[in-house]
Amino acid sequence: MKALSFIAGRALQGLIVMIGVSLIVFFALFLTGDPAAVMMPPEASRAEIEAFRHAMGYDDPILVQYLRFAGGVLSGDFGRSLRFQRPAVDLLFERLPATALLAITALLWSSLLGFVLGTVAAVRQNGAVDFVIRVISLLGQAIPVFWLALLLIIVFSLNLRWLPSGGIGTAQQLILPSLALGAYYFSAITRLVRASLIEVLGENYIRTARAKGISNFRIVVHHALRNALIPVLTVQGMYFASLLGGALITEIIFAWPGIGRLAVDSIQTKDFPVVQAVVLFAAFTFVVTNFLVDVAYVFLNPRIRL
Amino acid sequence: MSEPIIRVENLEVSFFGQGTSQRVVHGVSFDIAPRETLALVGESGSGKSVTALAMMRLLPRETARITGRVSLAGRDLLAMSEAAMRGVRGNEIAMIFQEPMSSLNPALTVGDQISEVLVQHRAMSFREARAETLRLLDKARIAAAARRFREYPHQLSGGMRQRVMIAIALACRPKLLIADEPTTALDVTIQAQILALIEALREEEDLAVLFITHDMGVVAEIADRTAVMANGRVVEAGETAALFRAPREPYTRALLAAVPRLGSMRGTRLPARFPLVDPRTGKTDGTGEPVASPPAAETPLLRVRDLSARFDMASGFFGRVTGRVHAAENVSFDLFAGETLALVGESGCGKSTTGRAIMRLTEAASGKVELEGRDVLALKRAELRFLRERVQMIFQDPFASLDPRMRIGAAIAEPMLVHGLASREDARKKVAELLPRVGLDPAMAARYPHEFSGGQRQRICIARALALAPKLIVADEAVSALDVSIKAQVINLMLDLQQDFGLAFLFISHDMAVVERIAHRVAVMYLGEIVEIGPRAAIFENPQHPCTRRLLAAVPIPDPARKGLRRVIDETEVKNPIRPVDHVPPLRQWRTVSPGHEVQVFGKEWHDRPGAA
Numbered sequence: 027m028k029a030l031s032f033i034a035g036r037a038l039q040g041l042i043v044m045i046g047v048s049l050i051v052f053f054a055l056f057l058t059g060d061p062a063a064v065m066m067p068p069e070a071s072r073a074e075i076e077a078f079r080h081a082m083g084y085d086d087p088i089l090v091q092y093l094r095f096a097g098g099v100l101s102g103d104f105g106r107s108l109r110f111q112r113p114a115v116d117l118l119f120e121r122l123p124a125t126a127l128l129a130i131t132a133l134l135w136s137s138l139l140g141f142v143l144g145t146v147a148a149v150r151q152n153g154a155v156d157f158v159i160r161v162i163s164l165l166g167q168a169i170p171v172f173w174l175a176l177l178l179i180i181v182f183s184l185n186l187r188w189l190p191s192g193g194i195g196t197a198q199q200l201i202l203p204s205l206a207l208g209a210y211y212f213s214a215i216t217r218l219v220r221a222s223l224i225e226v227l228g229e230n231y232i233r234t235a236r237a238k239g240i241s242n243f244r245i246v247v248h249h250a251l252r253n254a255l256i257p258v259l260t261v262q263g264m265y266f267a268s269l270l271g272g273a274l275i276t277e278i279i280f281a282w283p284g285i286g287r288l289a290v291d292s293i294q295t296k297d298f299p300v301v302q303a304v305v306l307f308a309a310f311t312f313v314v315t316n317f318l319v320d321v322a323y324v325f326l327n328p329r330i331r332l
Numbered sequence: 333m334s335e336p337i338i339r340v341e342n343l344e345v346s347f348f349g350q351g352t353s354q355r356v357v358h359g360v361s362f363d364i365a366p367r368e369t370l371a372l373v374g375e376s377g378s379g380k381s382v383t384a385l386a387m388m389r390l391l392p393r394e395t396a397r398i399t400g401r402v403s404l405a406g407r408d409l410l411a412m413s414e415a416a417m418r419g420v421r422g423n424e425i426a427m428i429f430q431e432p433m434s435s436l437n438p439a440l441t442v443g444d445q446i447s448e449v450l451v452q453h454r455a456m457s458f459r460e461a462r463a464e465t466l467r468l469l470d471k472a473r474i475a476a477a478a479r480r481f482r483e484y485p486h487q488l489s490g491g492m493r494q495r496v497m498i499a500i501a502l503a504c505r506p507k508l509l510i511a512d513e514p515t516t517a518l519d520v521t522i523q524a525q526i527l528a529l530i531e532a533l534r535e536e537e538d539l540a541v542l543f544i545t546h547d548m549g550v551v552a553e554i555a556d557r558t559a560v561m562a563n564g565r566v567v568e569a570g571e572t573a574a575l576f577r578a579p580r581e582p583y584t585r586a587l588l589a590a591v592p593r594l595g596s597m598r599g600t601r602l603p604a605r606f607p608l609v610d611p612r613t614g615k616t617d618g619t620g621e622p623v624a625s626p627p628a629a630e631t632p633l634l635r636v637r638d639l640s641a642r643f644d645m646a647s648g649f650f651g652r653v654t655g656r657v658h659a660a661e662n663v664s665f666d667l668f669a670g671e672t673l674a675l676v677g678e679s680g681c682g683k684s685t686t687g688r689a690i691m692r693l694t695e696a697a698s699g700k701v702e703l704e705g706r707d708v709l710a711l712k713r714a715e716l717r718f719l720r721e722r723v724q725m726i727f728q729d730p731f732a733s734l735d736p737r738m739r740i741g742a743a744i745a746e747p748m749l750v751h752g753l754a755s756r757e758d759a760r761k762k763v764a765e766l767l768p769r770v771g772l773d774p775a776m777a778a779r780y781p782h783e784f785s786g787g788q789r790q791r792i793c794i795a796r797a798l799a800l801a802p803k804l805i806v807a808d809e810a811v812s813a814l815d816v817s818i819k820a821q822v823i824n825l826m827l828d829l830q831q832d833f834g835l836a837f838l839f840i841s842h843d844m845a846v847v848e849r850i851a852h853r854v855a856v857m858y859l860g861e862i863v864e865i866g867p868r869a870a871i872f873e874n875p876q877h878p879c880t881r882r883l884l885a886a887v888p889i890p891d892p893a894r895k896g897l898r899r900v901i902d903e904t905e906v907k908n909p910i911r912p913v914d915h916v917p918p919l920r921q922w923r924t925v926s927p928g929h930e931v932q933v934f935g936k937e938w939h940d941r942p943g944a945a
Contacts (some may be wrong), residue, residue, distance in 0.1 A: 326439070
């Protein structure tokens with residue numbers, strides 16, 4: 027019962043966040059001044075701007091405009107792209123598979139490796155292996171992604187000629203962008219797993235397990251990791267959500283046709299409906315992922331369950 | 333004597349790191365016969381827990397070096413491979429710990445944690461282990477075993493968790509149980525239950541027990557033989573009865589002298605100092621003379637009437653209040669200048685909340701608190717100075733209640749400066765006066781808290797409380813965390829200060845033996861209400877309410893002669909004071925036993941319980 031009401035509470039919170047985001051996205055359109063004047067080409071005449079304003083409904087009362095916008099969003103209509111003259115949501119969904127592929131690949135390798143190396147480092151705390159892993163993970167977080175991406179291209183594409191430097195379609199083309207994108211998350215997860223596990227290994231119940239004669243392997247896997255996982259999971263959910271919203275720099279450097287590039291292009295061409303669609307979608311994935319993490323919490327942490 | 337189960341010879345433990353090494357256990361030797369209980373007793377830092385952990389080889393290998401010999405059935409545990417040692421732990425030697433709250437894995441079920449040992453050491457399948465686990469839960473006197481099997485530690489009370497730990501320990505029928513302060517974190521009534529359980533299981537299971545404790549009362553209750561440890565050495569060992577009757581070493585004499593003994597104040601009316609023994613010379617200081625009686629006064633310094641404090645319990649997304657913790661309920665008492673009123677009860681009974689509500693650290697829901705005739709609860713924020721200048725507080729944990737980055741002189745001066753009662757120069761002078769009053773050197777004012785021991789820090793906290801020359805000090809478990817000898821010294825200090833400054837104390841404590849020493853009057857609390865109040869002698873010698881009797885009956889007496897007298901143990905757990913939102917507290921009737929001694933009229937629910945007899 028307690029678990030159900032916990033989950034219902036989180037779902038309600040997510041709904042409120044989405045309403046808030048939709049308000050911000052909607053009103054951001056007016057922050058730059060008169061949207062009609064901003065969207066039309068500079069050489070447009072006054073009459074043309076007025077006609078556009080009327081066609082877009084920007085002369086209606088603001089509340090009416092918001093309700094129209096929100097109603098559209100709910101029925102999957104984010105307006106039409108000004109640049110492509112197509113529904114913005116179609117553009118978004120065209121780009122989504124590319125972004126999802128990149129995000130999932132990056133998160134998968136970084137999580138797996140991060141878990142293993144973080145666990146090894148924690149178990150061998152202050153040893154040589156731990157030192158090496160700590161240096162690697164520190165570098166991974168300190169190096170900016172654009173620099174790493176360029177370095178990867180120079181080494182693997184230009185010098186060694188092993189892998190393509192951009193584009194999408196083959197497995198080889200996926201390797202470099204997912205490496206560049208995942209490096210930061212790999213480091214973050216390694217460090218987090220290590221810190222979290224070291225803390226848990228110092229708990230009294232680990233001493234109890236040792237006093238029971240349980241093997242070290244089982245202590246780490248059965249007793250410690252389960253408890254150490256809880257904070258890691260939260261962070262991972264947020265990483266995944268932010269990745270799904272589009273990896274701007276990586277997508278641009280590797281000419282990856284994902285949502286991140288769509289967002290940047292649309293901002294540059296003042297294609298507001300597309301920008302709104304991208305932002306709303308990013309917020310939505312964030313809310314949904316966090317909600318799923320909360321649900322996973324209930325299963326990992328019996329103190330919430332009851 | 334038969335062949336011992338375990339023999340420890342010349343055990344030495346050193347910790348090293350950063351190029352230094354420190355020996356903490358020096359050549360400790362003892363042995364334990366089958367079905368015997370040996371108590372290892374000592375104050376904090378004496379090396380008793382390290383000795384136990386070294387026997388189990390549970391100290392971190394990177395930083396601890398262990399030498400000597402620990403023989404179990406002809407094998408030297410210290411020479412074994414780690415894998416062979418794993419076969420000993422939890423199998424031939426089992427261990428339970430002080431913190432039942434944190435010693436169980438929060439993410440695994442109780443059943444899982446018990447059956448794991450059986451799977452590990454007895455190669456049982458999980459199905460077989462389940463049946464055996466249910467039997468073990470029964471053995472540890474845990475009711476509704478099948479339901480408990482699926483529960484998680486957070487769903488159990490502290491006493492229940494310790495029973496689960498005991499079930500884990502017993503799983504493989506070990507020869508030796510090492511119990512490291514297993515009852516220290518528990519309420520005294522629950523402590524009595526756990527001690528009785530260990531005692532019963534020792535006979536049923538043919539166990540030998542190594543019982544580590546700082547509590548002489550527990551030692552007298554449970555141990556056949558006792559080894560006293562200090563500074564990493566065994567200073568004296570022997571039959572418990574002989575050791576209590578005729579301690580040879582000055583240290584043992586000092587330790588025993590400092591132990592508050594329930595009943596030692598029988599026939600007296602006033603508080604009395606502890607007659608302390610110097611642990612080096614063995615000389616007695618003072619005779620434990622009673623203090624002078626407080627000056628008679630017409631009007632009380634503090635008058636509390638129908639004080640209630642509640643905490644809302646919210647649940648669901650909108651934080652709807654679904655229940656309230658009735659932490660304090662219609663609490664009424666008077667406190668006169670120069671007098672000590674003790675508020676006693678089990679954890680969760682509302683004694684601390686009452687103290688905090690009087691201090692306005694917790695806002696009261698209703699009631700009246702008058703200090704020198706002025707209503708404290710009606711004071712506005714700006715007027716709180718009236719209260720702070722007259723009432724000060726000392727807390728349980730002297731480590732947490734001093735800012736580690738503030739010199740202690742500054743910490744003591746701070747209240748004076750905050751209230752604008754002294755210039756910096758005057759405050760400095762006042763600090764120099766206060767430090768000798770609490771037994772510290774004025775030159776210590778420039779030091780930081782980490783340079784002091786726990787007892788010294790509590791003295792600093794007392795000096796800080798005295799800085800504003802208060803009329804009343806609320807001491808919330810102020811001596812509970814201190815070692816027994818230090819505790820006695822701090823209590824003597826509090827009694828001296830009361831005499832010199834005419835201080836009133838509201839002494840909040842769960843420790844009945846200490847309360848017997850220090851209090852003029854006692855109020856017993858249960859589930860947020862005072863159930864009995866009166867002069868100390870009346871409460872201790874003629875307790876009326878079943879709750880008071882139960883508290884007194886559960887206190888371990890440091891007298892091995894009473895060991896055979898099995899007390900009736902009340903097996904009930906303390907209920908919780910959570911009530912529905914629309915709960916209306918019942919009107920209570922009171923009965924006067926003797927002048928000043930009043931007891932709440934209690935209902936039938938108390939009569940059919942074992943503690944009520």
